[in-house]
Amino acid sequence: MSQKNVITSRAKRLTYPKPNEASIENCQAFDFKEDYVLINVLHSGISRGTESLVYGGKVPASEWSRMRCPHQVGEFSFPITYGYACCGVVIETGADVSKVKPGQRVFVLHPHQDVICVSEDMCNPLPDQLPTTRGVLSANMETALNAFWDGEVEDNNSHAVIGCGVVGLLTAYVLKCETGRKPIVVDMNEEKRQVAEALGFEFHTPSSLADNSVIDIDHVFNTSASGAGLQTAIDITSFEAKIIEMSWYGEKEVKLKLGGAFHSKRLQIISSQVGHVAPKHRDTVNFLQRMSRAMAYLCDPDLDQLLENPIDFNSLPVHLEDIFSADSNILCQLVNYNHT
Numbered sequence: 172m173s174q175k176n177v178i179t180s181r182a183k184r185l186t187y188p189k190p191n192e193a194s195i196e197n198c199q200a201f202d203f204k205e206d207y208v209l210i211n212v213l214h215s216g217i218s219r220g221t222e223s224l225v226y227g228g229k230v231p232a233s234e235w236s237r238m239r240c241p242h243q244v245g246e247f248s249f250p251i252t253y254g255y256a257c258c259g260v261v262i263e264t265g266a267d268v269s270k271v272k273p274g275q276r277v278f279v280l281h282p283h284q285d286v287i288c289v290s291e292d293m294c295n296p297l298p299d300q301l302p303t304t305r306g307v308l309s310a311n312m313e314t315a316l317n318a319f320w321d322g323e324v325e326d327n328n329s330h331a332v333i334g335c336g337v338v339g340l341l342t343a344y345v346l347k348c349e350t351g352r353k354p355i356v357v358d359m360n361e362e363k364r365q366v367a368e369a370l371g372f373e374f375h376t377p378s379s380l381a382d383n384s385v386i387d388i389d390h391v392f393n394t395s396a397s398g399a400g401l402q403t404a405i406d407i408t409s410f411e412a413k414i415i416e417m418s419w420y421g422e423k424e425v426k427l428k429l430g431g432a433f434h435s436k437r438l439q440i441i442s443s444q445v446g447h448v449a450p451k452h453r454d455t456v457n458f459l460q461r462m463s464r465a466m467a468y469l470c471d472p473d474l475d476q477l478l479e480n481p482i483d484f485n486s487l488p489v490h491l492e493d494i495f496s497a498d499s500n501i502l503c504q505l506v507n508y509n510h511t
Contacts, residue, residue, distance in 0.1 A: 184284035185487055188250045190228030193488040198244075198284070205267040206291045208277075214481070215283050216256035216307030217504040220336060220396055221419060223495035225253045229421040237446070241280040241293065252282035258297065258306040259287070259508075271296060278309045278466070285484060285508045295462045300470045304478060304505060308341065311503070313445055313465040314417070315341035319349060320449030321441055322390050322415045331355040331388045333404050334395030335363035335374075337477055337503045338417060342392050343372050345468060355388070357403060358395075362500050366476050377403050392443075393418055398425040401440075405433060414440045481505040 186196050203209075224230055230238050230247045238247065245251035261275045268291045271277060277294040281287050297306045315338060324330060324346065332343045335358035343354040347370075356363075356372045357380065367374040380386075380403070387409035393401050396418040404414045405427065443449075448456055456464075479501050482490055487506060494504050 182284055182286040183484075184244075184252055184282060185254070185484075186245075186250055186252050187226060190249065191226060191492075193226070193491050195485055195488060203265065203288060204290070205265045207265040207288050208261055208268060208271055208291055208294050209263040209288050210257075210259040210277065210279065210286070210294075211262050211510050212257050212259040212281075212285050212287060212508045213276075213303050213510075214258050214307050214508065215254060215484075215506045216311075216478075217254070217283075217494060217506065218256060218311060218337070219495060219499070219501060219504070220338070222253060224419075224421040225251065226491060226495055229423075231422045234421075240282065242282060242287070242289065244282070252284070254282040255280040255310050256307045256503075257281045257283070257287065258303045258309075260303075261294070264291075267291075270294070276303055276306070278306050278462075280310060283484065283487065283506060285510070292459075295459065295466070298466055298470060301466055302475075304481075305469055305472075305475060306466070307505065308337065308469055308474065308477060308503060309462060309466055310445075311337050312341050312345075312468055313462050314338055315345050316461065316465045316468070317445045317449050318342055318392055318415055318417050318443040319345045320452050321443040322392065322413055323451065324350060324390050326350045326352075328389040329355075329387070329409070330390040330392070331357060331404075331407065332372075333357045333391065333393045333400040334397075334418075335360070335367055336394060339392070339394035340367065340370060340372075340477060340502070341468075341474075342394060342417070343367075344370060344471075344474070346392075347371060348468065357400075359399075360500065366502070369476055370473060380407060388412060390415065396420060396423075398427060401425060402427055405429075405438060408436060408438055411437045412439070414438060415443050416440055417443050419444075477502045478505045479503060481507040484508045 276297040346354045364374045391404040393404045
């Protein structure tokens with residue numbers, strides 16, 4: 172390892188020492204191998220849904236292995252590092268690296284850390300027209316795109332999205348781009364109306380659905396992480412409709428009313444999870460290609476509306492309780508890193 176490596180491998184990372192606590196600690200970036208890429212992280216994003224479950228210690232033991240994120244340190248029994256939305260600039264590469272170079276901007280699935288060292292195949296170059304800040308939405312957009320593929324939506328299908336968090340709004344965005352139709356989005360929080368309508372979606376609260384007779388939807392995507400949201404999805408579907416369940420509930424139990432018209436309408440509930448490429452695309456699209464396609468959607472500046480005003484990485488621990496609060500209206504919390 173060169174002297175330069177010794178200096179630049181010093182890093183700081185966000186760690187959860189135990190449930191509902193966080194701190195910034197010193198660490199080493201990683202071992203340097205021939206295909207290493209050393210990156211100064213410029214921004215990361217907080218995915219409130221999954222990261223709040225990790226922060227609160229609500230990942231069931233049965234899912235500890237499947238829920239590991241790339242470069243995670245520790246186990247869900249704590250202490251642990253977690254996160255998967257880092258954008259930065261390459262500052263140094265190993266001898267065997269050929270696809271990325273110093274000065275290039277990349278997205279990496281990595282917990283919150285100011286300097287990271289990863290293998291070349293973990294780097295996703297950002298398109299020239301995609302700002303580094305908006306690039307932190309790449310993993311969420313990849314989830315939305317994969318769900319669209321899982322749903323096998325056709326242009327003439329009606330569709331709705333339950334839940335106006337980041338993943339829900341990005342799913343509606345993909346639906347709008349791919350079908351040319353205005354998606355219906357549903358959220359209990361009336362304050363989500365402004366951003367939903369600014370993105371060109373038709374916003375409803377659950378109570379307004381009945382008032383406006385919004386029923387008989389062919390494809391409903393549930394991102395609400397609530398049983399009530401999934402029940403709403405069931406209630407507004409058409410005959411032989413598909414419900415794509417994108418929520419991950421952790422240890423939370425879900426109660427549904429499956430009497431009524433659930434069976435007579437021959438409904439399908441399909442689980443969508445980004446860990447595998449959707450079946451009909453699996454033979455032709457790999458993970459890097461799927462990410463590249465997801466990033467292409469993010470080049471629309473209208474999607475900056477999903478980013479909250481940035482906070483400094485070093486002050487992140489004191490903000491997390493508010494960010495993860497159930498009453499929070501935060502979409503994607505942007506985190507800035509200072510390398511001066």
